Amino acid sequence: MSRRGGTRVRPTRKPIVVVAGEDRNDRLSLRILLEEFCPEMRGRIVEIGDPVRLHQATGANLAARAETLARKVRARAVRDDTTVACVFVHEDLDAVDDDQYPITRLRVEKALEAALGTAHYALAVAEIESWLLLFPDALTAVSGSWWVPARYRGRDTGRLTDPKQVLMKEVSGSSRRYREADAPEILGQVVAMGLAASPVGRNRSYEQLREDAARCCSEHISAKSR
Template sequence: MVVAGEGDYDRKVLQHLLPALHPGECPEVRMLKKPIRLARAQSKLHPRLQDIKKYANALADTAELAGIVIHADLDGVADESYDKLRRRLCEEMNGVFKGTPTALALAAYEIEAWLMLFPDAFTALHPGWKLKEADCRRDLAKLQKAKEHLMKNLGKPDYRESHAPQLMEKAVKGGHVSPKPTGNNRSFMDFAKDITAWPKAA
């Protein structure tokens, strides 16, 4: 399985998350380290997906390609524009990677809003960290600038992007991750729906 996306920390979050969502035994996760930005690609979308395909096919020379996962931060909330963009990206991905399972991690507003679905992971990583009850109840797909929100509200130590993979690792190891978590973030559940529809590995 190949994971591509915008940043190293985001890709590492997915590396921890994917085994918890995959419907069978999760295949080995390989990372495309070159940053790939799709959300605002417009006319450059097709060639960028072709770059990912070229890398994935090179890996497939030595191992069976189980699927393609692509991450992009929406930098916006989940609304009609999210639906439109997700449809466009998925259609283009399905065309380029025809015959290969795909999943789009289009995180609204950014991947930190996914992490907030698993509040126990924050305390597990740093005992002084605790999400507010209001944050646990809110529609996290509508939370603007989730990263800044955590930096402002978590307390010490200050939240950094490098904490993101550690938080997802804690969430998975703690058994908190499922395709339909207790919290609310439609962009996470759309991604989980993509992954859980993949065929089980033989």
């Protein structure tokens, strides 16, 4: 224990990266990918459970929701006796990728930036399960009974209306059926197999997360941590 003048010296914590979202599995999934895309985030990501309802909000309503989230983020930094390097907010669009998706994503990201300074909005199309279908080999590595049918390989998985059902009914079977709690393990396998940068097929929301993590790493984390 280091003590100086009877007062315990607090460890200097690096600025935190906050991952906010409603679902614990989704937050953990995001964290696994962020730490892979930006190793400098390892050991500094904290999670905030928040019933994020941003993609359907506009105008003053959206600004108010972003500000509520920002207050929680600032309170967490105060509690941890540190500052905030950046924030990633996850939400499922629950609709397929279309022309409206980038417009919605940008509208919310601007509102988050206004409230937080720097922030990234990880709006998954249609939901985070669509990202898992980009990695057939990792799915089979997690369970030998899982197999992604050819018709889902090399696709734009953001166009699938119900990727969770595809995973439950067409990829997995009765011997081990996919559950939402499996998502972090599958993405952990993706990372372990070195596949995170080599998706089979595409998904704009996954590509967006990669770009955001890289930009955050070079512009936000490094700038606030040195």
